[in-house]
């Protein structure tokens with residue numbers, strides 16, 4: 001079993017561009033003790049002490065009522081600091097004259113938000129994103145970093161909205177994600193056939209410290225589906241192909257994902273239900289081209305999800321295109337034989353890295369026997385890709401296509417989750433059973449260096 005702290009987020013990267021991302025240390029900011037500039041309120045400068053002593057001396061000289069003045073100051077009504085989401089003040093009694101001004105637009109927006117005790121948005125909450133006003137329908141998913149809600153506009157067009165609470169001491173992951181989606185949206189405008197397995201982006205915004213953005217709505221994650229359904233060899237291969245195409249699409253748009261795993265892929269809806277989308281661009285970095293200078297080591301000790309992270313991440317090096325493909329191979333192996341990766345139950349990250357090295361030198365016959373034979377060549381191919389080299393996507397795609405042809409895969413066949421109850425995962429006693437999630441399947445970012 002992995003230790004509990006393997007589940008915890010240690011920090012977040014702070015820039016979408018290159019691996020110059022660094023973790024900003026968490027400031028110890030006791031609530032109320034810091035002003036906006038980060039200086040402690042209770043600290044009085046030497047000048048102030050001198051000035052107050054001088055004032056005292058001056059007042060005693062002229063017999064001025066220092067204490068009285070002070071008292072007057074104390075009597076001043078204290079300014080009430082409210083968090084942007086605390087309830088609005090009680091309405092004034094009918095006798096008090098109403099001197100309040102009309103709420104500022106931002107204040108008016110805050111009042112349309114409704115939260116539960118855990119600061120999750122309640123259904124019915126309204127948010128204006130760019131120029132689309134959406135209403136929260138329900139919570140869809142929760143990763144290690146953000147909450148994703150189903151929302152709809154006044155015409156009942158449905159979207160997914162990801163939210164994050166911004167705190168000065170923790171660099172925002174959403175900032176990177178929004179930047180990436182924005183760049184991808186522009187790239188797709190110029191190249192309309194690109195990025196088909198990536199989500200559409202409809203704008204971002206913030207109300208107080210709640211940050212959010214709107215994207216296309218997709219269905220459940222691959223991870224949640226394989227946890228519930230016993231999938232066939234054909235489904236596993238189809239998912240592998242779809243997941244591969246998602247990576248090619250992202251690389252083409254100029255980004256490396258750095259957290260490829262079944263949880264970060266989701267099935268499309270309706271006409272797109274046989275398509276798989278790559279989601280969660282919170283850890284992306286710019287693709288390193290062959291002409292780019294060779295980077296030194298990464299600022300991180302480790303970034304990614306232990307079960308699926310590439311060896312590069314275990315070595316604390318900068319991740320490039322080949323690394324997404326390595327994580328994809330681990331994800332594929334996990335689809336064909338769940339929980340059988342040799343490091344699935346190993347908690348020492350160094351050992352996990354060594355076992356992954358071993359896997360590439362001499363892939364376990366047990367694992368390979370469950371996968372299409374072409375994976376032997378795919379594993380060899382991916383292992384040979386240089387750090388900044390552009391992978392030969394076509395060669396891998398051809399191998400996958402040949403596997404699909406050999407196994408007579410019908411791409412129009414419904415997936416198990418389209419068949420309903422009968423395809424649900426069962427244990428030995430025939431009871432319907434969910435695949436247990438391993439703790440090492442959670443995203444981590446560490447700076448132990």
Ligand SMILES: Nc1ncnc2c1ncn2[C@@H]1O[C@H](COP(=O)(O)OP(=O)(O)O)[C@@H](O)[C@H]1O
Nearest residue numbers: 141142143144145146148160216217218221280
């Ligand atoms: N566009 C979307 N439509 C529907 N569900 C989504 C969408 N984006 C994410 N989700 C669901 O929310 C979960 C968490 O989202 P993700 O972006 O991975 O957050 P985190 O950065 O916290 O890991 C995903 O695993 C997926 O199930």
Ligand SMILES: [Mg+2]
Nearest residue numbers: 143144264280
């Ligand atoms: Mg995620």
